[in-house]
Amino acid sequence: MNQPLLDVHSVSKAFGGLIAVKDVSFVVRPGTITGLIGPNGAGKTTLFAIISGFERPTEGRIEFDGRDVTTLAPHERAALGIARTFQIVQPFAGLTVRENIAVGAYLRHADRQRVYEKAAEVAGMVGLEPMLDRPASALTVAGRKRLELARALATEPRLLLLDEVLAGLNPSEIRDMIPIIRSVTRAGVTILMVEHVMQAVMSLCEHVHVLAQGSLISEGPPSAVARDPKVIEAYLGHGAASRMQRAGAAHA
Amino acid sequence: MNQVSWTAILGVAAALAAMPIVMTSNVALNFVTFAGIITIAAQGWNILAGYGGQFSFGHAAFFGTGAYAMALLQVRFGVNAWVALPIAIGLGGLVGGLVGLLSFRARLRGSYFALVTLAFAEVFRILANAWTFTGGAAGVLVPLQVGTANMQFADKRMLYWFVLLFVVGGLCLTHMVSRSRFGAQLVAVRENEDAARALGVDTLAVKLKAIVLSAAITATAGSLYAQKFLYLDATIAYGPWISVDALLAPIVGGIGTVFGPLLGAVVLLGFGEVTKTILGNLTGGAIPGIDLVLYGVLLILTVAYAPRGILGLLQGRSSARHGGNP
Amino acid sequence: MLKSEIIFAAVANGLLVGGVYALIALGLTLVYGVLHIINFAHGATLTAAMYAVLICHQAIGLDPYIAVAALAPLFFGLGYFVQRFVIGPASHGDDSNILLVTLGLSIIIENALLAGFRSDTRSIDVPYGFSVVEVGPLLLSLPKLIAFVASFAVAAVLGALLLKTDTGKAIRAVAKEKTGAALMGINVDHIYAVTFGIGAACLAIAACLLMPTYLVNPRSGNAFVLVAFTIVVLGGMGSIGGALAGGLIIGVVESLSGLFLGESLGQIGIFLIFILVLLLRPTGLSGART
Numbered sequence: 001m002n003q004p005l006l007d008v009h010s011v012s013k014a015f016g017g018l019i020a021v022k023d024v025s026f027v028v029r030p031g032t033i034t035g036l037i038g039p040n041g042a043g044k045t046t047l048f049a050i051i052s053g054f055e056r057p058t059e060g061r062i063e064f065d066g067r068d069v070t071t072l073a074p075h076e077r078a079a080l081g082i083a084r085t086f087q088i089v090q091p092f093a094g095l096t097v098r099e100n101i102a103v104g105a106y107l108r109h110a111d112r113q114r115v116y117e118k119a120a121e122v123a124g125m126v127g128l129e130p131m132l133d134r135p136a137s138a139l140t141v142a143g144r145k146r147l148e149l150a151r152a153l154a155t156e157p158r159l160l161l162l163d164e165v166l167a168g169l170n171p172s173e174i175r176d177m178i179p180i181i182r183s184v185t186r187a188g189v190t191i192l193m194v195e196h197v198m199q200a201v202m203s204l205c206e207h208v209h210v211l212a213q214g215s216l217i218s219e220g221p222p223s224a225v226a227r228d229p230k231v232i233e234a235y236l237g238h239g240a241a242s243r244m245q246r247a248g249a250a251h252a
Numbered sequence: 253m254n255q256v257s258w259t260a261i262l263g264v265a266a267a268l269a270a271m272p273i274v275m276t277s278n279v280a281l282n283f284v285t286f287a288g289i290i291t292i293a294a295q296g297w298n299i300l301a302g303y304g305g306q307f308s309f310g311h312a313a314f315f316g317t318g319a320y321a322m323a324l325l326q327v328r329f330g331v332n333a334w335v336a337l338p339i340a341i342g343l344g345g346l347v348g349g350l351v352g353l354l355s356f357r358a359r360l361r362g363s364y365f366a367l368v369t370l371a372f373a374e375v376f377r378i379l380a381n382a383w384t385f386t387g388g389a390a391g392v393l394v395p396l397q398v399g400t401a402n403m404q405f406a407d408k409r410m411l412y413w414f415v416l417l418f419v420v421g422g423l424c425l426t427h428m429v430s431r432s433r434f435g436a437q438l439v440a441v442r443e444n445e446d447a448a449r450a451l452g453v454d455t456l457a458v459k460l461k462a463i464v465l466s467a468a469i470t471a472t473a474g475s476l477y478a479q480k481f482l483y484l485d486a487t488i489a490y491g492p493w494i495s496v497d498a499l500l501a502p503i504v505g506g507i508g509t510v511f512g513p514l515l516g517a518v519v520l521l522g523f524g525e526v527t528k529t530i531l532g533n534l535t536g537g538a539i540p541g542i543d544l545v546l547y548g549v550l551l552i553l554t555v556a557y558a559p560r561g562i563l564g565l566l567q568g569r570s571s572a573r574h575g576g577n578p
Numbered sequence: 579m580l581k582s583e584i585i586f587a588a589v590a591n592g593l594l595v596g597g598v599y600a601l602i603a604l605g606l607t608l609v610y611g612v613l614h615i616i617n618f619a620h621g622a623t624l625t626a627a628m629y630a631v632l633i634c635h636q637a638i639g640l641d642p643y644i645a646v647a648a649l650a651p652l653f654f655g656l657g658y659f660v661q662r663f664v665i666g667p668a669s670h671g672d673d674s675n676i677l678l679v680t681l682g683l684s685i686i687i688e689n690a691l692l693a694g695f696r697s698d699t700r701s702i703d704v705p706y707g708f709s710v711v712e713v714g715p716l717l718l719s720l721p722k723l724i725a726f727v728a729s730f731a732v733a734a735v736l737g738a739l740l741l742k743t744d745t746g747k748a749i750r751a752v753a754k755e756k757t758g759a760a761l762m763g764i765n766v767d768h769i770y771a772v773t774f775g776i777g778a779a780c781l782a783i784a785a786c787l788l789m790p791t792y793l794v795n796p797r798s799g800n801a802f803v804l805v806a807f808t809i810v811v812l813g814g815m816g817s818i819g820g821a822l823a824g825g826l827i828i829g830v831v832e833s834l835s836g837l838f839l840g841e842s843l844g845q846i847g848i849f850l851i852f853i854l855v856l857l858l859r860p861t862g863l864s865g866a867r868t
Contacts, residue, residue, distance in 0.1 A: 052450065078452030086450070092443035103440040106433045107452035115433075155452055307674055309618075309681065358857040362673055363616040367807060368856045374804065375849045496685060503678065541692030541796070548685030555678045556668035 003066060005030040005159055005190050006051070011060035013046055020046040021057070022214040028159070033181070033191045035205035035222065037198075039235050042211040044194045045087060048163050051192075052084040053077045064159065078107060083157035085148040087164045087194075091136035097123065098132040100147055104154030118154060125187075126150045126180055142173040146180070153184065160184065162193040166200050178203060202226075210234065256427055256510045264511070265420040272409040281408045285480060287521045288415035289473050293494060294501035294513035295422035296470030301499065302508030303435060304462040305442025309366040310373030311470050311498040313351065316489030318344040318471025319478040320380065323392045328385070333403035337475055344471020345464045352463035356456055361445075370495075377490035391485030394478065403479050415476055419514065422469060426510045429465075438462055439508075470498060493544070500547055504554050506563030515562055520547065583715075588833045590716050596829020597726035601784045602802055603809035603821040604733060605777030611816025612753040612773040613661075615673070618680040621803025622687035623778055627653060627785035628794040629691055635702045635789070642704065643724075646786040650779045657778025662771035692796040699795040707790050725787035732783055733822055736776070740818075749773055753816070801845070805832065808852035 004027035013021040021043045028034045036044050049055040051062055053074035061070040069077055083104075092100045101119035109115050123129050126146040131139060136147060145165055152160055162181070166174050178200055185191055195201050201208060201222055208225045210218040212234035218225050225231055229241030236244075271284060293315055301307045321340035325331040331339070355368050380386040387393075398404050405411045429435040437458050440448035445455050474494075478484055497520070502508075505516025524543035531542055558565050602624060609617050630649055634640040640648075660683070669675035709720035740746035751759040752769045760766050792798070809828050813820025828848065835847030 054446070054449075073454075074449040075452050075454045078450060084450050086447065090444045090447040092440055092447065094443055095439065099436070099439075103436055103448065103453070104451045106436050110433050112431055112433075115436075151447075151451060305674075307677060354853075354857055360856060363677055364856060366618075366677055367616065367811075368853055371804070371849050371852050371856070375846060375853070378846050378849070496681075499678075539693045540697065541689035544689035545686050545693060548682040548687075548689065551682035551685065552664070552668055552679050555675050555682070556670075559670075559675065 003030075004028060004063075005065055006192065007063035008047075008051065009061050009063060011047070011050060011057045011062065013043075013050060013055065014058045020214055021050070023060070024211070024214075024216050025060075026209050026216060026219065028190060028192050029207075030158075030190050031185070031188070032207060033185050033193065033205050035201045035208040036192060036194045036211060037196070037201055037208060037225075038211035041213075042234075043214040044211050045163065047211065048084065048161055048194060052082060052161055078155055078157070081156075081158035082161065083152035083155045083159070084161035085145075085152050085163055085165055087167065089141075089144040089148050091139070091144055091147055093137045094135070096133050096135055097128055097139070097147060097150075100136050101150045101154045104151040107155045122150045122154045125153065125183065127176075141168050142176075145169065145177070149180070149184075153189070157189060159190045159192065162191060162195070164194055164196060166195060166197040169197075174200060198226075256430075258427070261420065261423045261427060261510070264423070264514075265416070268416055268419070269413065272412055278408060281412055283521070283525065285408070285412045285415050287517050288412070288419045289476050289480065290497050290501060290521060291419050291473075291514045291517040292415070292422055292476065293470045293473035293498040294505075294517055295419075295426060296466045296468070296473065297498040298502040298507065298509075298513045299426065299429065299469065300462050300466035302502055302512065303429065303442065304438045304459060304466075306459060306463070307362070307366050307499070308369040308466075308495075309499070310369030310371070310495055311466075312490045312492065312495040313369065313373040313376050314344045314348055314467035314470040315474035315477070315494045315498070316373075316376055316380065316486075317347045317467075318474030319484050319489045320386055320392070320474075321471070322475035322478040323394050323484060324386065326394055327392055332401070333479060334401075337403070337472075337479075340475040341468050341472050344474065345468035347471075348467020349460060349464045351467070352460045356459045356463075373490055373492075373495060377486045380490055381486035387485070389485065391483060391488070394482040396482060404482075411480060415480075418472055418476065423510055423514070425465075425469070430510065434458065434461060496544070496547065500551055502561070504550060504561055506561035509561070509563050512561055512563055519562065520550070523550070584837070585834070587716060588837045589830050590718060591722070592830035592833030593826055594718065594722040594726045594829070595833065596826035597729040598784055598787055598825075599802075599805055599809055599829050600822045600825025601729040601732055601780055601787070603806040603813070603825050604736065604818060605780035606803075606806050607810045607813070607816055607818065607821045608736075608780075609774055609777045610810065612749055613770050615676045615680070616807075617774075617777065618677065619683035619687060620777070620781070620806060621799035621801075622684040622691075623653075623657075623799065624781045624785060624802050625691055625794065625796060625799030626687050627778075627782045628789055628792075628798060629695060630782070631785050631789040632700055632702055632794060635704075642702070642786040642789045646783055649782040649786060653782035654775040654779040656775075658771040658775035660778075661774035662767060665774075666767060666770065688796055688799070695796065697795055697797075699793045701793045702789050704790045719791060721787075721790040725791075728783070728787055729825075730822075732780065733818070736780075737818065745769075745772060804845075804852065805848055808848050808855070811852060811855050 006028040008024060008026050011021055011024045012019070024047060036047070038044055046055065050057050053072055057070065061068055063069065064080060064082060069080065092103065098116065098119050101122055102115050105115040105118040109118060120129070120132060123132050126149050128143065128146050128150055131143060136144070139147060149165060166177055169177065174197060181191065181204055193205070205222055208219065208222050209216055210225055210231050217230045217234060218228045232241040232244065272281060275281060275284065293311065296314065297308060297311050318340045321343045322336050325336035325339060326333055351369065351372055355365055360368055381389055396404065398406050405414065437448065437453045440451070440453055441455050441458050449455055474489065501516035501520055502513045503516065504520055505514065506512030523546060527546050528543050531539055554561060606617060606620050609615065627649065631642050631645055634645040634649070635642065665676065665679050668679045706720055710717045711720050711723055740750060748759065748764045748769050749772065751762070751764060752766055756766055805828060809821060809824035812828065813824030831851065832848055839847065
């Protein structure tokens with residue numbers, strides 16, 4: 001019953017001589033919000049690309065709800081229930097917000113009327129209702145991020161991969177986004193998010209995996225991971241953990 | 253665009269059907285029938301390029317296949333014209349599917365796709381020009397056998413209305429596509445393939461469907477051309493002229509719209525005729541190629557100043573609110 | 579079967595012609611490498627250059643090898659102008675627009691030539707047009723030999739230009755990283771236009787080299803340019819070495835397929851290679867990054 005929704009099993013990815021992901025294994029349980037963090041260049045986006053089907057792993061496999069999806073194309077994974085947003089937003093610029101979201105909804109419904117109703121519904125969930133008939137190109141960065149989210153949600157996913165959905169947002173926009181993300185989980189969608197905005201990771205994620213230089217170096221609840229010396233070193237450099245400890249002791 | 257409705261299509265169809273009542277001269281009738289044929293070819297291109305974003309520079313490959321199939325089925329195999337027509341259209345679609353399969357599987361996009369379609373059209377032209385089955389350089393002559401049973405109408409107006417049937421059919425088809433799930437997915441592929449893929453769109457399948465449909469429609473134009481002029485050779489069937497007309501009309505009229513190809517074809521051909529006549533009168537004789545020079549200029553001007561064609565200009569001025577493609 | 583001498587001769591002939599093909603392809607690949615556009619007007623420009631040689635010869639009695647001194651700069655200027663003031667502004671930087679604008683240009687040029695010169699095929703008569711040179715067992719056409727040597731000379735000069743001069747370095751910078759180059763103070767529009775001009779100049783030179791032995795009609799350029807496209811795609815878009823190697827290979831292939839398949843079908847060999855390369859390895863044999 002508590003079978004993991006997503007099982008990443010010994011995944012490695014090499015680009016020629018460069019090893020981007022090294023034997024990474026972790027699971028994501030249904031109904032949770034899991035975070036994937038790590039310094040830049042750690043391999044998070046590559047991992048996301050592998051999970052969503054845009055890249056093939058050199059080794060290892062991906063299992064979704066017990067089914068091996070390693071060789072499935074992105075659209076097939078979307079049909080199974082894996083949706084993703086993109087780090088650099090990719091709106092359908094020439095279409096309206098409604099039409100954008102509709103593309104996602106068309107995955108599950110064929111009737112135009114039904115699809116447009118669904119699009120309006122989803123737009124409401126992310127707060128884009130007033131912009132429904134405006135062209136996607138007219139949206140601000142924050143608006144486009146919500147559109148990314150809305151489109152992915154319209155596909156009625158079971159697992160939602162959020163790739164730095166908060167990047168480029170100012171603090172008040174971030175504050176507005178967090179309850180939206182939380183409401184997504186309440187609707188029954190499992191979330192795996194790559195994120196740099198630590199406050200979001202802290203407040204949203206129940207469980208966090210830390211990736212550094214292609215390998216998983218730590219995992220656990222956010223508060224524990226934040227104190228893990230290995231994690232501190234990964235972000236702040238070699239010896240930082242012990243330096244911080246000494247500094248802490250000196251001030252005590 | 254958003255204003256397109258079945259009423260509008262019906263209205264346009266009725267207006268066009270009423271034309272022969274006003275235009276009685278053979279010259280005018282020939283012109284509008286030809287314009288109709290070009291419109292159909294353009295409607296085909298418009299589906300693949302306007303809605304799908306895949307710019308083909310070699311739609312002659314499909315036009316010519318429809319034309320030759322129509323002619324050869326009658327001439328070499330004695331097939332009745334009415335039976336030959338659906339077969340020719342099917343063959344056109346098949347060729348489209350083959351070109352599409354090869355090109356899209358190889359992930360060709362943009363310029364590369366344009367180039368490969370150009371190459372295919374040229375290969376067909378060379379083959380048709382060399383092969384005795386297609387009549388070689390001499391071409392194919394469809395024997396004159398006037399009679400509705402042979403799709404050779406005694407009354408030129410009948411041929412016009414027959415072509416018009418397909419033009420209106422193209423309008424309806426385009427409208428239906430634009431409001432369907434297939435259409436939404438096609439447009440998504442045009443705008444951003446990766447995003448479409450992430451949303452569950454099988455981009456290869458969508459592009460294939462689009463090119464098959466596009467090729468079949470353009471092949472229909474080829475078949476009708478063969479039936480109207482009763483003669484074709486490799487340059488007529490597979491020559492660059494039709495690849496250019498098929499792409500220029502939608503661009504000038506309004507790419508990715510229902511009425512764009514029709515409007516563009518009429519404007520283009522009308523323009524071409526007027527220019528040829530004026531310049532012909534000025535210089536005392538027809539100058540070959542002068543109308544195409546104009547087409548080239550028009551293409552550049554349209555791209556530079558009216559990228560969404562005439563319909564785009566009209567829309568921009570009349571509506572204050574924004575609208576995307578339906 | 580065919581005697582080996584005939585095949586040898588065909589191969590030699592193919593190599594010579596291949597040199598000029600390489601020169602034509604050079605302009606195309608340079609433009610692609612720097613501007614990242616496929617110039618559909620390349621063929622029409624070549625035709626126009628060939629007619630220019632024709633006019634120079636018939637109106638002024640200028641020998642093609644001398645005319646090059648005037649035509650190369652002229653076409654450079656024309657190419658510069660067209661890119662700077664027509665293609666650049668009209669396309670607003672959009673890729674599919676550029677496609678259409680260059681297509682439009684090709685239509686204009688080709689049909690203007692048709693309107694001006696009608697569709698008859700023309701040629702020029704030069705005293706050395708049929709001269710041959712003995713190289714070992716082979717009898718090679720002198721103008722073709724000159725063309726071959728000249729093409730490589732031009733390629734060498736071009737290479738030196740790109741490596742040693744400031745403009746050349748600017749061109750390479752823009753090809754690699756346009757935004758960075760702009761931030762360094764390089765006028766990208768100007769560089770684009772210069773590159774385009776160089777491409778056109780190459781065509782002018784190629785035209786001068788071709789006219790002693792070839793015929794011209796308004797559609798000639800197209801025949802050459804499809805060959806050029808094939809070479810560029812084969813050798814890798816943006817790769818100069820690829821254009822040279824590809825040119826020679828294609829020259830030989832064309833010669834041999836003309837030999838075995840005859841005039842009308844000979845061209846198909848090129849197209850089929852073109853399609854095959856596009857489908858199987860669009861980055862070309864050299865695997866140059868596109």
